Amino acid sequence: MKKGKLKRWHKVVIALVIIVIILIFVGTYFLFNFAFKRGGYSTQVGEKVNTTWIKKQNPQVWHQTNKSGLKLTAYYLPAKTTTNKTMIVVHGYGSTGHKMNNYIRMFHDDGYNVLAPDDESFGRSQGEYAGYGWKDRSDIVTWMNMIDQKMPTGRLGMFGISMGAAAVLFTLPKAPHNVDFAIADCGYNSIYDELKYELGTLFHLPTFPILPIARIYGNIFAKYDFYAANTKQTLAHNKIPLFIIHGNADKFVPVKDAYINYQNDHGPKKLWIVNHATHADSLNKEGHVYVEKTRAFSEQYFK
Incomplete structure (x- = not known):
């Protein structure tokens, strides 16, 4: 029993x-x-950005079909004065290329061509799952190769915000030889x-x-x-100059990530911790100081 x-x-x-x-x-x-998944949390955190300026510029619409067979979209805005220098501007989680309006305008005002992609599963690009910057690496390199085909003697700079900053940090080992520098604003380390x-x-x-x-x-x-996605691996042998920016009041990607990324990098580097700035808020918080610091870094390393 x-x-x-x-x-x-x-x-x-x-x-x-x-x-x-x-x-x-x-x-x-x-x-x-x-x-x-597309339509999940990313739709809740997507920032409201005035995209009037970029739409008025009527940027060229570029396309690529990535290794997964998905059609991706990017927006290319030539400089007012002809130049061989181009900035690749990568958006954050829940954002799009158009929503990088303020950063596109900043670099365009500095005299550069600007390419702003919609990452897989965001904006007008196809896809159902976010790549969090890791899966997007190859796509970013393809965009850069497309610029190189357009301008064989061109020079490239990379800029990213949040997930886009992580994408930049993850892409550096794969970056073409003509990438002169990278700027990563509030990117995570893994x-x-x-x-x-x-x-x-x-x-x-x-x-x-x-x-x-x-x-x-x-x-x-x-x-x-x-x-597999971490900057300890991707920055271990990096020699491309890197400018890391992060707000010390960031509650979405903690500021400790900036220090980890800075420590993981082994090339020329600069770190700027912005007082009282929340997530992806450093440009808004510091305004012209942000513009001047990014401009100075770009001018220092663009060849």
């Missing part, structure tokens, strides 16, 4: 464990889609650390087992391993 009851309890426990595991996998699937931070601050949830399971979903649905 006791053995029979014990067996029943074993079955109950096993059934409960299976149910809990299923619930964890289902819950993580919803969290994964919330963070990665996708894993950023998701861990967001899990804790937004949902008060543990990293384990959520992120290991999300990694499985990432490999299956988004077709990349976000565990």
Whole structure:
């Protein structure tokens, strides 16, 4: 009799464990889609930006078909005066190329051509899952190669904000020889650390087992391993001059990431921590100082 009851309890426990595991996998699937899938969290954090200026400039619309067979879109704005210097401006999570309006205008006013892509799954580009800067690396290089075809003697600079800054930091090892410098404003040091931070601050949830399971979903649905994305790897041998900017009041990508990225880099580098600036707010907070500092860095390294 006791053995029979014990067996029943074993079955109950096993059934409960299976149910809990299923619930964890289902819950993580919803969290994964919330963070990665088009129309998820990115639509809630997308900033409201006046894009009137860039639309009035009537930029050229460029296209590429990436390795996943997806059609991507970018906007190219030639300088007022002919130049061989071009800035690639990469948007953040929940944003688009057009929403980089203020940064495009800043570099255009400095006299440069500007290319602003819509990353995969954002804006007018196809795709269902965010690349968080890691999957976007090859696409950014393709955009740069397209510029090189247009201007074989051209020089390139890279700029990114938030996820776009991380994309810049992740792309540096793949950058063509004519990339003269990079500017990264409030970029994270790894996708894993950023998701861990967001899990804790937004949902008060543990990293384990959520992120290991999300990694499985990432490999299956988004077709990349976000565990592999970190600047310790991508900046280890970097020699391209790098300017890191970060607000010390950033609650979305903590300012510690700026120090980690700065430490991970081994080329000419500069770090500017902007007092009282929240996430992606340094240009708004510092205005002309931001413009002058980025201009000085660009002029110093553009060949």
